[in-house]
Amino acid sequence: MSLQLSWNTEQEQFDISPELIDRLEQLLRLCGEQENVSDGEVALTFVDDEAIRELNKQYRGLDKPTDVLSFAMQEIGDEELEIIYGEDDFEDSDDADGEEEDGFEEPLGDIVISVPRAIAQAEEYGHSVDRELGFLFVHGFLHLIGYDHQTEEEEKAMFGKQEQILQKAGLTR
Known part of the structure; x- marks a missing residue:
């Protein structure tokens, strides 16, 4: 039982180094x-x-690029993407501790970063690309677990949590 990161890149502009992935796993x-x-x-x-523009258009109705999108898998609300699995995909696959039999963790969701x-x-x-990618990753993670920033109060709470995490990781501005 643990938090796991799986990742891939579909862009060629920036090399995703093992050090960056280590940093994201730390975050x-x-x-x-x-x-x-x-x-x-x-x-x-x-x-x-x-x-990301295509995803933003498809899922949020905004025909423009954005920096990060999050797709939570744990709760389905009015604006959440519902993922439908095949009928045999997860039947009786969870063991007593919530981990699937084959050792994979239940998905929290997807984060997409431009x-x-x-x-x-x-x-x-005026900071590093690694710091910005870390910020966007933490931002996306907090969305996955239910945080939002629709109001000034929500934004203050969410951004405060992001900064605390980034400070602990040594990713300062």
């Missing part, structure tokens, strides 16, 4: 510790602006 552990989330898998995909947006924002804010 995932820190997020889990801070938010009392000890189990689950987060699927992370690095994309270009065109791919690398070109991250690079541009890192330049704009």
Whole structure:
């Protein structure tokens, strides 16, 4: 039982180094510790602006690129993406501790990050691309577990949590 990160890249603009993945795994552990989330898998995909624009258009009705999108798997609300599995995919596959028989964790959801947006924002804010990717990853994770920033109060709480996690990881501005 643990938090797991799976990732892939569908962009060629920025090399996703093993050190960056190690840092993102550290951030995932820190997020889990801070938010009392000890189990689950987060699927992370690095994309270009065109791919994230298409996803933003399809799922949010906004025909423009954005920096990060999150698709939570744990709760289905009015605006959540419902994932439908085949009838035999998960029947009787959970053991007593909530982990699937084959050792895979239950998915928390997907995070999609636009690398070109991250690079541009890192330049704009005057910090490293790794710091920006870390920020976007933590932001996406907090969305997966139910945080939002629709109101000023929600935004203050969510962004405060993000900064705490980034500070613990040494990713300062």
